[in-house]
Amino acid sequence: MPILTEWCVRRKTLPVVGDLVFSLQASGEAITDMSLGKIVRAALLAIDFEAQDMSPRVLRNTYCRRLLLAGRNRDEVGKLLGLASTRTCDRIRATIDAQL
Template structure:
């Protein structure tokens, strides 16, 4: 079973349904929660194993729009 199928099954088990039910949902949720907890974008990017902070910057922009 691929990791994507495992993630999809886990998301369905908690009644989460969206167009995107890939591991990206988990990554973005973790990133968003870490940023909301006050962690810096460089630290979160390192925790996620990302080469740049671009993903964290993009997610941080959505946090500001939601508040």
């Protein structure tokens, strides 16, 4: 929470590009697909997380997994993730079920 609060304060000092909280980098530049990948990779490395895939997909899958473990159903999780289908939720649910 402290980091998000700090970012929200900083965000108010930057030019308005859209209504997304994270539409700008701390430098004031717009976030692109490439810069988002770099931001996520840097954040994962900062917490000593290393995997074959160091993309934003890791964050999406982690969020999905946590929602499913918390008892949310796949349709609800799919909507929260903005997915067109529930295939990702089904695939991640299968990894959870395999561990049980």
